[in-house]
Amino acid sequence: xxxxxxxxxxxxxxxxxxxxxxxxxxxxxxxxxxxxxxxxxxxxxxxxxxxxxxxxxxxxxxxxxxxxxxxxxxxxxxxxxxxxxxxxxxxxxxxxxxxxxxxxxxxxxxxxxxxxxxxxxxxxxxxxxxxxxxxxxxxxxxxxxxxxxxxxxxxxxxxxxxxxxxxxxxxxxxxxxxxxxxxxxxxxxxxxxxxxxxxxxxxxxxxxxxxxxxxxxxxxxxxxxxxxxxxxxxxxxxxxxxxxxxxxxxxxxxxxxxxxxxxxxxxxxxxxxxxxxxxxxxxxxxxxxxxxxxxxxxxxxxxxxxxxxxxxxxxxxxx
Amino acid sequence: xxxxxxxxxxxxxxxxxxxxxxxxxxxxxxxxxxxxxxxxxxxxxxxxxxxxxxxxxxxxxxxxxxxxxxxxxxxxxxxxxxxxxxxxxxxxxxxxxxxxxxxxxxxxxxxxxxxxxxxxxxxxxxxxxxxxxxxxxxxxxxxxxxxxxxxxxxxxxxxxxxxxxxxxxxxxxxxxxxxxxxxxxxxxxxxxxxxxxxxxxxxxxxxxxxxxxxxxxxxxxxxxxxxxxxxxxxxxxxxxxxxxxxxxxxxxxxxxxxxxxxxxxxxxxxxxxxxxxxxxxxxxxxxxxxxxxxxxxxxxxxxxxxxxxxxxxxxxxxxxxxxxxxxxxxxxxxxxxxxxxxxxxxxxxxxxxxxxxxxxxxxxxxxxxxxxxxxxxxxxxxxxxxxxxxxxxxxxxxxxxxxxxxxxxxxxxxxxxxxxxxxxxxxxxxxxxxxxxxxxxxxxxxxxxxxxxxxxxxxxxxxxxxxxxxxxxxxxxxxxxxxxxxxxxxxxxxxxxx
Numbered sequence: 001x002x003x004x005x006x007x008x009x010x011x012x013x014x015x016x017x018x019x020x021x022x023x024x025x026x027x028x029x030x031x032x033x034x035x036x037x038x039x040x041x042x043x044x045x046x047x048x049x050x051x052x053x054x055x056x057x058x059x060x061x062x063x064x065x066x067x068x069x070x071x072x073x074x075x076x077x078x079x080x081x082x083x084x085x086x087x088x089x090x091x092x093x094x095x096x097x098x099x100x101x102x103x104x105x106x107x108x109x110x111x112x113x114x115x116x117x118x119x120x121x122x123x124x125x126x127x128x129x130x131x132x133x134x135x136x137x138x139x140x141x142x143x144x145x146x147x148x149x150x151x152x153x154x155x156x157x158x159x160x161x162x163x164x165x166x167x168x169x170x171x172x173x174x175x176x177x178x179x180x181x182x183x184x185x186x187x188x189x190x191x192x193x194x195x196x197x198x199x200x201x202x203x204x205x206x207x208x209x210x211x212x213x214x215x216x217x218x219x220x221x222x223x224x225x226x227x228x229x230x231x232x233x234x235x236x237x238x239x240x241x242x243x244x245x246x247x248x249x250x251x252x253x254x255x256x257x258x259x260x261x262x263x264x265x266x267x268x269x270x271x272x273x274x275x276x277x278x279x280x281x282x283x284x285x286x287x288x289x290x291x292x293x294x295x296x297x298x299x300x301x302x303x304x305x306x307x308x309x310x311x312x313x314x315x316x317x318x319x
Numbered sequence: 320x321x322x323x324x325x326x327x328x329x330x331x332x333x334x335x336x337x338x339x340x341x342x343x344x345x346x347x348x349x350x351x352x353x354x355x356x357x358x359x360x361x362x363x364x365x366x367x368x369x370x371x372x373x374x375x376x377x378x379x380x381x382x383x384x385x386x387x388x389x390x391x392x393x394x395x396x397x398x399x400x401x402x403x404x405x406x407x408x409x410x411x412x413x414x415x416x417x418x419x420x421x422x423x424x425x426x427x428x429x430x431x432x433x434x435x436x437x438x439x440x441x442x443x444x445x446x447x448x449x450x451x452x453x454x455x456x457x458x459x460x461x462x463x464x465x466x467x468x469x470x471x472x473x474x475x476x477x478x479x480x481x482x483x484x485x486x487x488x489x490x491x492x493x494x495x496x497x498x499x500x501x502x503x504x505x506x507x508x509x510x511x512x513x514x515x516x517x518x519x520x521x522x523x524x525x526x527x528x529x530x531x532x533x534x535x536x537x538x539x540x541x542x543x544x545x546x547x548x549x550x551x552x553x554x555x556x557x558x559x560x561x562x563x564x565x566x567x568x569x570x571x572x573x574x575x576x577x578x579x580x581x582x583x584x585x586x587x588x589x590x591x592x593x594x595x596x597x598x599x600x601x602x603x604x605x606x607x608x609x610x611x612x613x614x615x616x617x618x619x620x621x622x623x624x625x626x627x628x629x630x631x632x633x634x635x636x637x638x639x640x641x642x643x644x645x646x647x648x649x650x651x652x653x654x655x656x657x658x659x660x661x662x663x664x665x666x667x668x669x670x671x672x673x674x675x676x677x678x679x680x681x682x683x684x685x686x687x688x689x690x691x692x693x694x695x696x697x698x699x700x701x702x703x704x705x706x707x708x709x710x711x712x713x714x715x716x717x718x719x720x721x722x723x724x725x726x727x728x729x730x731x732x733x734x735x736x737x738x739x740x741x742x743x744x745x746x747x748x749x750x751x752x753x754x755x756x757x758x759x760x761x762x763x764x765x766x767x768x769x770x771x772x773x774x775x776x777x778x779x780x781x782x783x784x785x786x787x788x789x790x791x792x793x794x795x796x797x798x799x800x801x802x803x804x805x806x807x808x809x810x811x812x813x814x815x816x817x
Contacts, residue, residue, distance in 0.1 A: 029421055035365075035646065035650075035726070036364070036365030036368065036650055036653075037365065037368065037649060037650030037651075037652075037653035037654070038653070040655060041653075042368075042653055042656070045368070045369055046614045049369065063365070063629070063726065063727060064726065064728070065726050066517065066518060066520060066521050066726060066728070067517040067518075067520035067521060068520075070520070071518065071520075071728075074517060100508075101510075101543075102515075104517065107785055148774065150774070155505070155508070156503075156505070156506070156507060156508025157508050160378060176774060176777075178771055178774050178775065179505055179506060179508075181505070182649070184586075184640070184642040184643060184644075184649075184652075185586070185639050185642060187641070187642075188459070188586070188640060188642045189462075191459070192321075192459050192460075192462055193462075194462045194463060194771075194775055203656060203661055204641075206661060206663075207641065207664065207665055207666075208641075208663055208664065210663075210665065211663065211664045211665055213664070235720025280763045283656070283657065283658075283659045284656065284657070288441075288572070316508065319328075
């Protein structure tokens with residue numbers, strides 16, 4: 001027994017505390033709070049593959065789906081702050097959900113932002129038979145008959161829900177919310193006529209728009225994005241307050257040493273600048289993005305009040 | 320292009336050496352995964368997803384799809400031999416499959432389910448090839464009221480799943496419906512019975528529940544009585560079903576395939592309900608319903624055919640509408656998107672080689688599965704010869720691995736344990752798990768469609784009667800209820816005289 005303990009102690013000494021300068025010297029886990037095959041998962045796998053090649057250690061994707069991504073981000077928050085646990089997240093668990101509910105983690109202290117990887121707009125799509133060609137016509141129709149029309153979303157508190165609430169808020173109209181569980185389901189509801197409109201990720205609506213069953217009226221990003229370059233932004237159409245991007249970002253545990261974050265950021269900067277990588281990210285419907293950890297943090301701070309006011313208007317703010 | 324031309328194009332694609340190889344890899348892997356309870360096609364496809372970056376999209380999809388429908392073949396193996404259902408569909412097969420195994424008819428049961436799988440798949444593929452766009456349009460006619468009415472009809476089936484007292488069955492259905500309320504209220508986003516556990520926010524895990532209620536409870540029961548009932552060493556000749564078996568199975572397979580194909584084409588209902596409904600139909604029309612639950616061969620052939628037919632027709636909404644029938648199909652859509660193919664209404668015309676190549680590969684893949692699965696029966700049966708004291712630790716390990724692999728959550732392993740204890744308690748009190756499982760599956764869907772329909776109608780319940788399809792389903796459900804009540808009354812009146 002004693003010998004065993006001595007051996008164990010020796011083994012511990014031999015590895016010693018992992019030095020931040022040596023990072024990464026073993027397998028790095030990339031936690032994704034969504035199921036395999038979801039967009040954050042596909043993006044995480046692309047990035048993990050690239051980092052593995054660049055940094056010479058295995059980067060393994062670990063799917064922890066559930067609770068709208070909170071379970072995954074919680075796993076990152078609770079991990080050792082040594083840079084061996086990374087996470088890919090969307091705005092929900094990082095900004096929106098903490099304002100909606102009691103969580104086990106505080107993103108402000110337990111999570112360290114690294115960079116956005118890609119961003120996508122939400123696109124306001126209406127059933128083509130609704131007879132509106134522009135956002136103005138739609139708003140006019142909604143104002144004339146408040147509460148008579150439905151919009152579909154992919155769930156309470158999702159971007160597709162909150163973006164539509166932003167539209168209602170900014171234009172002073174009322175629209176009835178019908179939540180579904182996935183974007184294909186919500187899009188099918190708009191095409192089938194159960195709802196008349198929805199704000200959706202571009203990939204969910206593009207093929208239907210090409211078929212002529214849906215009409216795309218506006219996109220929720222600050223500037224027009226390549227994937228839907230011919231669709232105007234809400235700001236261009238006079239609703240500057242409607243801004244909601246469904247970005248995906250890389251984060252790690254709060255308190256991770258600067259040296260690790262620097263190494264990681266440098267590798268990512270190279271990786272995300274690679275045209276082949278950008279092409280693959282674009283194929284998932286994203287506009288490739290990269291920023292420094294400081295820029296990303298500033299962006300989170302900038303977005304927070306916007307989400308807060310729409311949550312408050314929708315009655316979803318947690319006291 | 321006509322159907323013949325399309326199929327010619329499809330077979331040209333699917334018969335290329337690379338496509339054949341990927342198809343074979345897929346169905347072989349699917350077979351192996353299907354046999355391991357709980358380790359679903361989901362985990363395998365997720366692991367293989369990165370590989371598909373480097374393979375042309377058609378071949379990639381042929382392989383992934385092969386895993387998906389291949390897993391359906393093996394799914395019943397563990398339920399028949401060990402009462403270990405990895406999916407709700409397989410849970411239905413345990414009802415009569417496990418009693419058959421205990422009677423020494425495991426070989427026959429496996430043989431019949433393999434043939435039923437093949438029959439169901441073939442019918443499903445035929446529908447997919449001939450009527451995909453048509454069926455997709457029909458599925459679009461189904462909105463919240465229609466789905467709600469369909470779920471009500473499904474709930475009627477629960478009554479028929481019960482073998483003992485109807486009251487006990489009803490209690491179990493209600494218990495299942497109650498457990499189904501755990502999680503997030505879809506309409507408001509508020510939590511119900513979550514107790515601060517993020518793991519419960521999306522509800523109780525279905526697989527953990529099925530494995531616990533059926534599998535773990537069986538292990539406990541066997542351990543309590545000192546081992547499973549000794550299985551006889553089966554001989555090859557005994558695996559071939561008798562002529563009576565065929566006579567009973569063949570029409571059941573046809574009915575099951577029809578029901579399954581219909582349900583599969585409706586996105587969201589999934590093949591699990593199809594299995595439950597086809598079992599209930601067999602029991603309803605059987606001359607002697609009391610045989611069910613004791614090893615009735617129709618009780619395995621119909622749900623197995625339904626399940627496989629649904630697995631094939633589930634590709635219709637997935638490929639033509641971009642609406643995946645379940646999580647695994649959603650994953651396959653992800654694989655297509657990686658290759659820049661966006662599934663949607665235009666897919667069949669824009670990607671004819673992909674669509675028809677896939678359809679043709681289904682035909683070839685199912686043939687491969689038939690040839691692959693029949694000889695394996697002998698191997699699977701020999702599992703029963705392993706002494707139970709050596710077998711059950713392995714069973715428990717497989718249950719844990721399977722349940723864990725679904726979302727990498729240790730919490731789900733505890734959940735299996737809880738449901739195992741609950742299942743054993745239910746067994747001692749002679750409550751059956753199948754109605755509970757059906758209630759659990761249908762409950763959340765029932766609630767979701769009811770509330771959605773009521774939102775659309777702004778609170779007017781007439782929406783269920785104004786729409787013809789929904790009205791017809793509800794009428795059918797009411798008729799079934801009356802029939803059950805009347806025949807129940809007649810029976811109670813007849814008993815004292817007898």
